[in-house]
Amino acid sequence: MANPYQPAPVKILAVQRETYDTTTYTMAFTDPDRQAAYRFAPGQFNMLTVFGLGEAPISISSDAEDRASFQHTIRHVGRVTNAIQRMGVGDTLWVRGPYGNGWPLAQMEGRNVLVVAGGIGLAPLRPVIYYLLNHPEKFNRAEILYGARTPADMLFSNQLLQWQTEKVKVRLTVDQVPNGDAWAHRVGVVTTLFQEMDSQPANTLVVTCGPEIMMRFVVKGLMERGFEASQIYVSLERRMNCGISKCGKCQLGPKYVCRDGPVFAFAELTLLPEPVLV
Amino acid sequence: MAVAKVSERWAAMSLVPKEEVGLLVDGLARHYQVIGPKQKGKAFVLEKLASGQELRLDYQTSILPPRKALIRPRETMFSFHDNQVETVQDAGPQVLFGLHPCDVHALTLLDQVFSLEYEDPYYAARRQQTYVVALNCTTVGENCFCYLMGTGPTLRDGYDLLLTDLGNEYLVEVGSDAGEELLRHLSLRPAPRVRVVEKEKRLDQVRRQFRQQMEVTEMREVLAGSYNHPAWRELAKDCLGCGNCTMVCPTCFCFQVKDQLELDLNHGQRVREWDSCLLWDYSLVALGHNFRPQLETRLKQRLYHKLYYYEDQIGTPGCVGCGRCVTNCPAGIHPLEVVARLKGE
Amino acid sequence: MSGKPKIAVYKLSSCAGCQLEFLNLEPVLLDVVGALDISYFVMAKRDNAPGPYDIGFVEGAVTCGEEIAKLKAARRDCKTLVALGSCACFGGLPSIKNWEPQREVEARVYSELWAIHSTKAYGIDQYVPVDAYLRGCPIDKGELVELIKNCLLGAAPAWRFPAVCTECKIKENVCLLIYENKPCMGPVTAAGCGALCPTYGKPCEGCRGPAHDANAPSLARIFGDLGLNAADVTRYFRKYAGTTPAFQEGAEAL
Ligand SMILES: Cc1cc2nc3c(=O)[nH]c(=O)nc-3n(C[C@H](O)[C@H](O)[C@H](O)COP(=O)(O)OP(=O)(O)OC[C@H]3O[C@@H](n4cnc5c(N)ncnc54)[C@H](O)[C@@H]3O)c2cc1C
Ligand code: SF4
Ligand code: SF4
Ligand code: SF4
Ligand code: SF4
Ligand code: SF4
Ligand code: FES
Numbered sequence: 001m002a003n004p005y006q007p008a009p010v011k012i013l014a015v016q017r018e019t020y021d022t023t024t025y026t027m028a029f030t031d032p033d034r035q036a037a038y039r040f041a042p043g044q045f046n047m048l049t050v051f052g053l054g055e056a057p058i059s060i061s062s063d064a065e066d067r068a069s070f071q072h073t074i075r076h077v078g079r080v081t082n083a084i085q086r087m088g089v090g091d092t093l094w095v096r097g098p099y100g101n102g103w104p105l106a107q108m109e110g111r112n113v114l115v116v117a118g119g120i121g122l123a124p125l126r127p128v129i130y131y132l133l134n135h136p137e138k139f140n141r142a143e144i145l146y147g148a149r150t151p152a153d154m155l156f157s158n159q160l161l162q163w164q165t166e167k168v169k170v171r172l173t174v175d176q177v178p179n180g181d182a183w184a185h186r187v188g189v190v191t192t193l194f195q196e197m198d199s200q201p202a203n204t205l206v207v208t209c210g211p212e213i214m215m216r217f218v219v220k221g222l223m224e225r226g227f228e229a230s231q232i233y234v235s236l237e238r239r240m241n242c243g244i245s246k247c248g249k250c251q252l253g254p255k256y257v258c259r260d261g262p263v264f265a266f267a268e269l270t271l272l273p274e275p276v277l278v
Numbered sequence: 279m280a281v282a283k284v285s286e287r288w289a290a291m292s293l294v295p296k297e298e299v300g301l302l303v304d305g306l307a308r309h310y311q312v313i314g315p316k317q318k319g320k321a322f323v324l325e326k327l328a329s330g331q332e333l334r335l336d337y338q339t340s341i342l343p344p345r346k347a348l349i350r351p352r353e354t355m356f357s358f359h360d361n362q363v364e365t366v367q368d369a370g371p372q373v374l375f376g377l378h379p380c381d382v383h384a385l386t387l388l389d390q391v392f393s394l395e396y397e398d399p400y401y402a403a404r405r406q407q408t409y410v411v412a413l414n415c416t417t418v419g420e421n422c423f424c425y426l427m428g429t430g431p432t433l434r435d436g437y438d439l440l441l442t443d444l445g446n447e448y449l450v451e452v453g454s455d456a457g458e459e460l461l462r463h464l465s466l467r468p469a470p471r472v473r474v475v476e477k478e479k480r481l482d483q484v485r486r487q488f489r490q491q492m493e494v495t496e497m498r499e500v501l502a503g504s505y506n507h508p509a510w511r512e513l514a515k516d517c518l519g520c521g522n523c524t525m526v527c528p529t530c531f532c533f534q535v536k537d538q539l540e541l542d543l544n545h546g547q548r549v550r551e552w553d554s555c556l557l558w559d560y561s562l563v564a565l566g567h568n569f570r571p572q573l574e575t576r577l578k579q580r581l582y583h584k585l586y587y588y589e590d591q592i593g594t595p596g597c598v599g600c601g602r603c604v605t606n607c608p609a610g611i612h613p614l615e616v617v618a619r620l621k622g623e
Numbered sequence: 624m625s626g627k628p629k630i631a632v633y634k635l636s637s638c639a640g641c642q643l644e645f646l647n648l649e650p651v652l653l654d655v656v657g658a659l660d661i662s663y664f665v666m667a668k669r670d671n672a673p674g675p676y677d678i679g680f681v682e683g684a685v686t687c688g689e690e691i692a693k694l695k696a697a698r699r700d701c702k703t704l705v706a707l708g709s710c711a712c713f714g715g716l717p718s719i720k721n722w723e724p725q726r727e728v729e730a731r732v733y734s735e736l737w738a739i740h741s742t743k744a745y746g747i748d749q750y751v752p753v754d755a756y757l758r759g760c761p762i763d764k765g766e767l768v769e770l771i772k773n774c775l776l777g778a779a780p781a782w783r784f785p786a787v788c789t790e791c792k793i794k795e796n797v798c799l800l801i802y803e804n805k806p807c808m809g810p811v812t813a814a815g816c817g818a819l820c821p822t823y824g825k826p827c828e829g830c831r832g833p834a835h836d837a838n839a840p841s842l843a844r845i846f847g848d849l850g851l852n853a854a855d856v857t858r859y860f861r862k863y864a865g866t867t868p869a870f871q872e873g874a875e876a877l
């Protein structure tokens with residue numbers, strides 16, 4: 001019997017430093033057949049193992065159509081993620097996945113898409129952005145709002161503005177600009193971009209990910225602007241020890257965030273007895 | 279476990295004199311590990327029986343529930359070293375002997391939890407080789423409320439063999455082909471029809487010992503509208519957050535995973551241990567964010583899971599009314615009393 | 624950490640029981656000695672090397688000015704400083720005296736009072752920053768080894784401190800509080816000892832200090848219901864960790 005808890009080895013193929021505490025790793029399963037068969041949907045995550053230290057759920061941040069490898073953008077904050085920081089090209093990590101449901105791409109067909117990301121929350125949304133760029137015919141117009149703490153905390157900084165096309169608008173903001181840093185965009189929390197955005201409630205689908213507190217203000221701000229709870233999709237973070245709806249940790253009402261999420265329509269969450277993002 | 283046709287099952291009813299029930303255990307022990315109730319101080323535990331003499335079918339309930347035989351309080355999932363990983367499996371044929379109806383129900387719930395979507399290979403391997411010899415309840419424990427939850431005091435399915443105390447002897451019924459297989463290892467006397475009728479009479483008497491305080495559907499309704507009820511704050515003042523209630527619960531399944539490394543920092547094991555939503559760091563994530571920092575929200579998680587969410591997850595309430603959490607709670611928190619308080623009684 | 628980490632073991636006011644556990648590592652001692660360079664350990668060896676050290680273990684509560692100076696020097700000399708045992712973590716047994724007038728306590732213990740300038744007994748983090756805590760009276764050897772391994776890995780130990788009851792249940796002990804009406808501190812005390820005392824039929828005395836988010840006032844009320852008077856209940860909560868906010872609440876609950 002295949003053991004769904006048992007990870008398989010992957011090799012790190014490239015390392016790209018994003019910010020002082022965040023790094024993007026390109027990797028592929030060492031077993032070429034496994035890599036060839038590996039598919040994921042934007043918004044899904046893997047469980048990453050460093051043996052001896054443990055496991056951590058990490059979103060896949062690369063283009064889902066790239067079959068040769070996949071990427072994780074990891075903020076180094078604890079046991080597993082700090083150990084990964086000490087690794088480099090050629091080192092072995094252990095991975096199982098993909099898990100979770102992913103973003104509602106099918107629903108974007110013929111609609112406008114508003115992407116709202118904060119900090120590391122851009123990582124699980126980047127596959128959506130790749131999807132939009134690869135398939136301009138699959139949506140109407142798109143707008144990306146991204147906020148970070150400072151200009152130096154921006155992920156994918158050399159890509160961000162390249163994502164702008166005729167159909168895709170990118171708007172950036174930072175909470176603060178330390179003395180001397182160059183910054184040609186907005187200053188303020190990500191919701192300040194709502195004032196200048198083109199997106200209107202009609203026929204728009206919102207996808208958002210970021211710190212819990214940021215998503216709370218995003219949802220609140222959008223609802224005040226006339227967006228409905230059913231239009232807004234959020235990706236939730238919860239403690240995860242299995243990723244496959246067994247360990248119970250990620251339970252939110254009757255839902256398992258690892259299996260039924262991490263992406264939820266905000267409307268679904270408002271039905272739960274336990275308050276989420278309010 | 280294919281269930282035999284009813285007619286065949288009538289034929290298969292048999293009797294075993296009370297003083298010989300230990301021999302039944304000894305007979306099974308030649309082929310299986312037999313786990314059954316035995317005394318430990320003032321309480322009882324389900325443990326491997328060294329012989330049928332240790333068996334105590336007059337037990338009210340065990341400290342830990344039978345799930346410990348299927349997902350152990352602490353178990354190794356696999357070992358690793360030098361870029362090699364090996365799954366560790368320790369399943370072997372076992373008979374859970376003398377399980378009460380509530381506990382048998384709990385196993386059928388866990389069967390779903392551990393197989394839905396992804397199958398848990400450790401649970402599955404053990405479950406496949408686990409046989410259940412159940413025991414209908416003829417006395418009612420002080421904290422039992424199975425009748426209310428529809429899980430007892432008698433059993434309709436989920437067993438391989440089922441015992442009923444008829445005074446001087448036990449009636450033995452077969453519930454599955456595996457049960458027949460178990461019987462083949464034993465030599466029992468067929469039961470005359472009148473004894474079967476007597477069983478029904480006895481069980482009716484037991485059912486009458488329960489007070490019907492509340493309907494299950496009503497519990498759900500009460501909880502649905504009570505998340506912000508002020509009674510929760512009062513309850514959280516008493517609750518110790520000690521986790522006893524979830525440790526002893528037969529339907530709890532939460533576990534935490536961790537790596538255990540040897541001093542060479544190369545060899546190690548990934549292990550899992552029972553966890554509890556009552557514990558402070560159950561919902562803690564990196565950088566110190568805690569989704570349920572207050573005891574109040576954790577106590578709610580437990581009771582909502584048992585009496586509300588579980589049913590949405592697998593179609594059956596997550597409480598089987600075994601009463602263990604009541605017996606083992608130092609603060610005397612009783613799920614039914616909680617619901618009654620929320621209802622304003 | 625590159626090379627073998629240098630270890631130092633210091634003693635303040637304590638019974639040396641925790642240092643003894645260090646020596647009792649017998650079955651793994653060879654491995655530990657293989658992985659570590661024990662540079663300074665007065666109780667265990669004669670030739671002690673001067674600092675700096677990678678990991679310093681401080682045993683004992685701080686009870687006088689000289690100890691504060693010794694502790695500050697240890698902090699300067701050690702990259703990682705570990706509180707070894709309940710005395711160093713939060714005062715431990717010596718902290719029992721904190722709630723009696725200071726001179727009375729001293730008079731009971733010493734005859735020549737003019738030489739004594741003792742302070743209240745506190746854990747070492749009252750005076751210096753501490754990187755890790757090994758609780759218990761004495762410490763748990765398994766946790767000590769776990770800490771050493773994590774230091775070698777350069778990671779913070781993934782410890783959780785739920786109630787002792789969680790370990791007690793897993794051992795399937797017959798609960799002393801429930802079945803024997805004995806005042807057991809297990810529901811509010813940090814696990815990690817494997818529910819040592821209840822496993823041997825003795826109620827937990829709370830030697831490892833408060834569990835995470837412990838509800839001590841509730842247990843104090845339960846003790847009251849068992850028939851203990853307020854003064855007894857206070858003594859239970861002050862035996863080892865009365866300096867911690869959680870147990871202080873318990874001590875003052877009735
Ligand atoms: C669905 C999902 C997607 C994520 N995607 C990303 C991503 O793309 N990039 C990124 O940098 N981070 C992501 N995170 C957060 C990331 O999982 C945590 O930062 C990581 O688990 C921290 O592990 P650690 O061992 O380094 O930290 P420690 O704090 O040392 O964690 C110790 C243990 O606590 C548990 N734990 C701690 N934090 C979390 C957490 N946030 N979620 C679940 N379990 C936790 C784990 O069991 C972990 O092994 C994601 C989390 C979730 C739930
Ligand atoms: S056993 Fe009782 S006191 Fe302990 S956590 Fe459960 S409800 Fe709270
Ligand atoms: S909640 Fe309590 S009564 Fe219900 S099944 Fe669990 S332990 Fe038994
Ligand atoms: S969430 Fe709580 S009540 Fe539910 S199974 Fe897990 S520990 Fe038990
Ligand atoms: S004996 Fe003490 S530690 Fe053990 S379960 Fe009972 S109260 Fe908790
Ligand atoms: S049971 Fe209590 S007193 Fe005994 S060692 Fe553990 S924490 Fe200390
Ligand atoms: S992560 Fe284990 S149940 Fe979701």
